[in-house]
Amino acid sequence: MITIASVYFAVIFALAMRSMQLGSYDNMEKNIVGMFNGYIQVQDTAYWKNRSINHSLRYDNSLQHILRSDRNVSGLVPRLESFALASSGELTKGVMVIGIDPGPEDLLTQLAARVNQGNYLTPTDEGVLLGEKLAAYLQLSVNDTLVLIGQGYHGVSAAGKFPVRGLVHYPNPDMSGQMVVMSLSQAQYFLAIEGRVTSIVLDVRDRAMAGETAASLDSGLPPGLTAMDWKTMLPELVQAIESDNASGKIMLGILYMVIGFGILGTVIMMTAERRREMGVMVAVGLQRWKLALITALETLTLALIGVAAGVVTAIPLLEYLHRHPVPATGEMKEMIEEYGMEAVLVFSRDPALYRDQALIVALIALTTLAYPVVSILLLKPIRALRH
Amino acid sequence: MNVIEIQGLEKVYNETVVPVHAIRGIDLSFEAGEFAAIVGPSGSGKTTLLNIMGGLDQPSSGRVMIDQTELGRLSPRQLIRFRLDHIGFVFQSYNLIPVLTARENVEFIMQLQGRPKQERECRTLELLEAVGLGERTDSRPSRLSGGQQQRVAVARALASRPRFVLADEPTANLDSVSTHTLLDIMEKLNLEEQMTFIFSTHDVRVMNKARRVITMEDGKVISDVKRSAD
Numbered sequence: 001m002i003t004i005a006s007v008y009f010a011v012i013f014a015l016a017m018r019s020m021q022l023g024s025y026d027n028m029e030k031n032i033v034g035m036f037n038g039y040i041q042v043q044d045t046a047y048w049k050n051r052s053i054n055h056s057l058r059y060d061n062s063l064q065h066i067l068r069s070d071r072n073v074s075g076l077v078p079r080l081e082s083f084a085l086a087s088s089g090e091l092t093k094g095v096m097v098i099g100i101d102p103g104p105e106d107l108l109t110q111l112a113a114r115v116n117q118g119n120y121l122t123p124t125d126e127g128v129l130l131g132e133k134l135a136a137y138l139q140l141s142v143n144d145t146l147v148l149i150g151q152g153y154h155g156v157s158a159a160g161k162f163p164v165r166g167l168v169h170y171p172n173p174d175m176s177g178q179m180v181v182m183s184l185s186q187a188q189y190f191l192a193i194e195g196r197v198t199s200i201v202l203d204v205r206d207r208a209m210a211g212e213t214a215a216s217l218d219s220g221l222p223p224g225l226t227a228m229d230w231k232t233m234l235p236e237l238v239q240a241i242e243s244d245n246a247s248g249k250i251m252l253g254i255l256y257m258v259i260g261f262g263i264l265g266t267v268i269m270m271t272a273e274r275r276r277e278m279g280v281m282v283a284v285g286l287q288r289w290k291l292a293l294i295t296a297l298e299t300l301t302l303a304l305i306g307v308a309a310g311v312v313t314a315i316p317l318l319e320y321l322h323r324h325p326v327p328a329t330g331e332m333k334e335m336i337e338e339y340g341m342e343a344v345l346v347f348s349r350d351p352a353l354y355r356d357q358a359l360i361v362a363l364i365a366l367t368t369l370a371y372p373v374v375s376i377l378l379l380k381p382i383r384a385l386r387h
Numbered sequence: 388m389n390v391i392e393i394q395g396l397e398k399v400y401n402e403t404v405v406p407v408h409a410i411r412g413i414d415l416s417f418e419a420g421e422f423a424a425i426v427g428p429s430g431s432g433k434t435t436l437l438n439i440m441g442g443l444d445q446p447s448s449g450r451v452m453i454d455q456t457e458l459g460r461l462s463p464r465q466l467i468r469f470r471l472d473h474i475g476f477v478f479q480s481y482n483l484i485p486v487l488t489a490r491e492n493v494e495f496i497m498q499l500q501g502r503p504k505q506e507r508e509c510r511t512l513e514l515l516e517a518v519g520l521g522e523r524t525d526s527r528p529s530r531l532s533g534g535q536q537q538r539v540a541v542a543r544a545l546a547s548r549p550r551f552v553l554a555d556e557p558t559a560n561l562d563s564v565s566t567h568t569l570l571d572i573m574e575k576l577n578l579e580e581q582m583t584f585i586f587s588t589h590d591v592r593v594m595n596k597a598r599r600v601i602t603m604e605d606g607k608v609i610s611d612v613k614r615s616a617d
């Protein structure tokens with residue numbers, strides 16, 4: 001019974017811990033990569049180092065055709081990004097202006113859902129969306145007018161007045177404080193850069209294949225253009241996830257050790273409790289190997305019951321935590337916020353997670369069987385029979 | 388012909404700092420059908436002798452022959468099998484497997500021997516009735532009194548149809564009524580089934596039931612008295 005309980009809790013703990021780890025990496029990746037950066041971007045080769053609209057590219061039918069011909073590419077999300085000075089009355093602030101194609105952009109980043117006040121943009125909209133913090137700073141609300149001053153293509157000066165259509169909630173405070181979103185056509189008009197974009201984000205079907213897709217696209221692109229996957233674009237993120245995963249695995253390792261000793265403890269107790277009984281059985285004629293086998297099977301059955309019960313309990317638990325992310329605290333909170341996301345712990349419910357953790361705990365339980373087996377094989381009935 | 392023959396038996400326990408010479412030269416033999424008590428003060432070597440006779444412990448020198456088989460020549464595995472088929476054991480306490488019922492505790496031994504189910508069930512019931520527990524066959528040991536548990540142990544010891552039963556202080560933890568009942572049952576089985584019983588005891592009343600009393604002191608047999616059955 002105690003063995004079942006120890007295995008049961010072991011499985012739940014291991015699952016919860018790993019689920020949290022994997023869930024937060026996945027969430028980080030999805031948020032940063034999926035929500036903004038995209039898994040693959042096509043840019044002018046010079047743009048990555050020098051983010052100027054002078055290194056923009058022509059977004060024409062032949063390029064779209066090349067990109068769409070890859071089977072892993074499910075959508076094209078063009079963007080035109082630049083910097084400008086925003087003002088409203090006495091207040092001014094440096095901002096990031098981003099022109100988007102509202103339809104595809106929403107498919108990739110669910111931007112429309114983050115518009116808290118006002119409306120989302122239409123494809124030829126002449127208005128803008130503002131990050132909530134930026135709007136607060138400039139004391140602007142929906143239907144007010146924003147003034148933007150900047151530099152257009154090849155140095156022409158750009159200036160314009162734009163009605164505020166809506167306010168966008170960005171979990172990342174930096175983005176919230178500097179984003180000005182407008183329709184691609186409006187941005188091209190504002191920056192005097194007809195038909196060009198600074199990058200094309202590719203929506204992919206299989207994000208695990210992003211690297212391969214980027215490489216194969218890259219070789220087929222016209223000279224001067226490049227396709228990069230998110231791992232190339234965001235090496236710090238990859239590194240952060242990897243190093244966190246490494247320390248996560250160490251924590252997990254420690255948990256496994258605690259689990260292992262916990263189970264071993266109950267197995268030792270159980271063996272000690274039954275020593276006398278086992279002594280009687282060997283004395284009256286039960287072969288040691290048979291007794292060892294029976295005990296091992298018995299313990300294994302208990303362990304498997306524990307694993308099964310643990311998994312069954314963990315499924316609704318993790319499902320619940322997956323849907324209702326837990327607010328993060330302390331270091332974890334800081335780390336998540338640094339990446340511009342809401343500081344919540346999202347739990348994974350990947351089936352592979354259950355398989356791996358259940359298997360590992362079962363293996364740990366299996367290893368602890370060595371103790372009763374060896375002690376039975378070495379059992380001396382007369383010793384066991386003395387008190 | 389003798390069931391058990393012990394020659395030149397010596398036992399020294401070496402595990403302790405000072406070696407203990409627990410048995411100092413014993414020659415003994417038992418015939419089929421005996422009802423023998425081994426008595427003597429505490430530490431005189433009764434348990435040690437019974438353990439060696441039962442193949443649970445090895446002598447330092449000398450030998451134990453049971454039905455022409457010398458125990459010392461058997462491998463550990465053969466020895467376990469030999470105990471199963473030839474020797475019944477009743478220990479002082481905690482004889483039974485707690486998770487099994489009285490019936491299962493008795494039947495278990497025959498299962499190990501690979502006896503057919505029919506035979507096992509018949510003999511189990513027969514034995515439990517013989518020890519007066521025909522009504523309690525499905526009770527777990529924890530639901531039985533100490534005396535009843537010892538009676539189940541006696542039934543179990545006989546289940547394998549051994550050549551003899553060794554019982555080390557089987558009544559030590561029992562009150563006088565239970566002691567009496569147990570002894571009567573053992574005596575009855577001794578007479579009815581011709582089963583050889585060898586038991587150790589401190590209890591004079593138990594000793595008086597025996598038809599042969601072997602007295603030990605300091606690892607030696609100091610007297611060996613046979614009485615004819617009344």
Ligand SMILES: Nc1ncnc2c1ncn2[C@@H]1O[C@H](COP(=O)(O)OP(=O)(O)OP(=O)(O)O)[C@@H](O)[C@H]1O
Pocket residue numbers: 400401402403407408409427428429430431432433434435436
């Ligand atoms: N495993 C052992 N290691 C060392 N010495 C032992 C061991 N078992 C028994 N002895 C010693 O051997 C001697 C004989 O012990 P034994 O248990 O055979 O006596 P006994 O007649 O059964 O005593 P009691 O009536 O108290 O049960 C004692 O001195 C005892 O201390």
Ligand SMILES: [Mg+2]
Pocket residue numbers: 433434435555
């Ligand atoms: Mg003793």
